[in-house]
Amino acid sequence: MSTEVITLIVILFVLLFTSTPIAMALGLTSFVYLYYFTTVPLTQVVERLFNALNSFPLMAIPFFVLAANIMTRGGISRRLTEFGNALVGQYRGGMAMTAVLACMFFAAVSGSSPATVIAVGTLMIPAMIRHGYSKEFSTGLIATSGSLGILIPPSIPLIVYGIATETSIGDLFLAGILPGLVAGLMLLGMAVWVSRRRNFGEHTGERLPRGTRRRAFRDAILALLLPVIVLGGIYGGIFTPTEAAAAAVAYSFIVAMLIYRELTFKDLATVFLNSAKTSAMVMFIIANGILFTFVLSLERIPNQVTSGIAGMNLEPWQFLLIVNVVLLIVGCFMETSSALLILAPILLPIALELGVDPIHLGVIMVMNLEIGMITPPLGLNLFVASGLSGMSVLQVAKAALPSAGVLLVALILVTYLPILSLALIS
Numbered sequence: 198m199s200t201e202v203i204t205l206i207v208i209l210f211v212l213l214f215t216s217t218p219i220a221m222a223l224g225l226t227s228f229v230y231l232y233y234f235t236t237v238p239l240t241q242v243v244e245r246l247f248n249a250l251n252s253f254p255l256m257a258i259p260f261f262v263l264a265a266n267i268m269t270r271g272g273i274s275r276r277l278t279e280f281g282n283a284l285v286g287q288y289r290g291g292m293a294m295t296a297v298l299a300c301m302f303f304a305a306v307s308g309s310s311p312a313t314v315i316a317v318g319t320l321m322i323p324a325m326i327r328h329g330y331s332k333e334f335s336t337g338l339i340a341t342s343g344s345l346g347i348l349i350p351p352s353i354p355l356i357v358y359g360i361a362t363e364t365s366i367g368d369l370f371l372a373g374i375l376p377g378l379v380a381g382l383m384l385l386g387m388a389v390w391v392s393r394r395r396n397f398g399e400h401t402g403e404r405l406p407r408g409t410r411r412r413a414f415r416d417a418i419l420a421l422l423l424p425v426i427v428l429g430g431i432y433g434g435i436f437t438p439t440e441a442a443a444a445a446v447a448y449s450f451i452v453a454m455l456i457y458r459e460l461t462f463k464d465l466a467t468v469f470l471n472s473a474k475t476s477a478m479v480m481f482i483i484a485n486g487i488l489f490t491f492v493l494s495l496e497r498i499p500n501q502v503t504s505g506i507a508g509m510n511l512e513p514w515q516f517l518l519i520v521n522v523v524l525l526i527v528g529c530f531m532e533t534s535s536a537l538l539i540l541a542p543i544l545l546p547i548a549l550e551l552g553v554d555p556i557h558l559g560v561i562m563v564m565n566l567e568i569g570m571i572t573p574p575l576g577l578n579l580f581v582a583s584g585l586s587g588m589s590v591l592q593v594a595k596a597a598l599p600s601a602g603v604l605l606v607a608l609i610l611v612t613y614l615p616i617l618s619l620a621l622i623s
């Protein structure tokens with residue numbers, strides 16, 4: 198390993214362990230490397246940062262972020278939660294099942310894990326506590342179930358992976374459906390088992406009146422139609438993923454402001470400001486991640502890693518096992534988009550050489566980093582759930598351990614049963 202590569206790695210990890218924001222760590226490391234170890238003009242830094250964001254598919258990210266904020270402020274998330282409660286609320290563990298279902302529903306229209314935790318957790322954590330669930334179980338379940346937001350399409354990390362590897366985003370969205378449902382169903386099973394074992398929640402055994410269930414469905418139908426419009430439009434050839442994201446904004450705006458009438462013009466300033474902040478953060482990370490990928494390519498690190506692993510004569514299952522272990526560790530310390538931008542170009546050539554489908558690899562990577570959203574020290578969902586519940590980050594992490602174990606089992610199934618990722622792709 199050359200001096201330049203060692204210096205590159207040391208600088209990056211020193212910055213990360215001194216709590217430097219991930220975007221700044223990637224950007225500063227790249228800048229120092231280009232300045233001291235190459236003859237590349239520093240004007241290339243600006244050009245690379247600009248060109249990294251000059252991408253039509255990337256425009257889907259701010260649109261999906263805006264749509265998620267409109268839905269949260271406009272009462273859509275509340276209606277999805279009430280619909281989930283109308284379906285399963287009468288069973289033992291029904292409120293916990295409602296929380297998981299609400300996260301799955303909201304994940305299918307937002308594409309963001311933290312947004313899902315905020316939208317559902319704000320409503321469900323206090324409600325679960327009132328109905329006899331412990332604060333620890335309620336918070337841990339929401340933090341984990343919210344991570345489905347980056348797997349069930351539309352998914353911002355799947356968009357990032359598609360851009361980093363030049364893989365069809367539409368196919369990635371299709372590939373995320375079954376793994377997302379499998380993970381969601383396993384979380385539902387765990388929620389019921391824990392609720393019955395610990396005697397959590399009320400158990401009336403009586404279905405809600407038909408009129409109440411019908412009203413809940415009627416109130417939620419417009420929200421439930423959003424993923425149908427987005428995904429149906431993409432796979433029906435009506436619009437691209439980016440255009441679908443814009444359609445999601447327009448649809449959620451019309452529903453929240455003109456039909457539900459819970460979003461006012463006064464709210465729009467806050468919605469746009471919050472969306473701009475989140476989008477700027479994500480896009481800045483992506484820009485610096487692509488710049489860092491350029492630096493890695495100058496040192497031919499992806500090629501060296503590919504050659505080294507190829508020389509180990511690994512079987513595909515062994516390679517995927519290594520990928521899972523590495524990504525589970527990386528997810529503890531690195532933000533999802535950055536990890537995808539750095540590691541996907543390195544892992545993809547090896548996967549192709551071993552016959553692993555790039556779509557399957559993308560789903561595996563996102564599922565690993567999904568678990569990273571609930572593992573300290575960088576698990577973003579832990580911080581969001583901590584803010585909602587008043588628990589410390591470490592307390593939330595401990596509370597999320599059982600449900601994180603469920604996601605780990607789901608990851609193993611998806612890793613070694615490729616049909617779960619590829620069955621819907623023609």
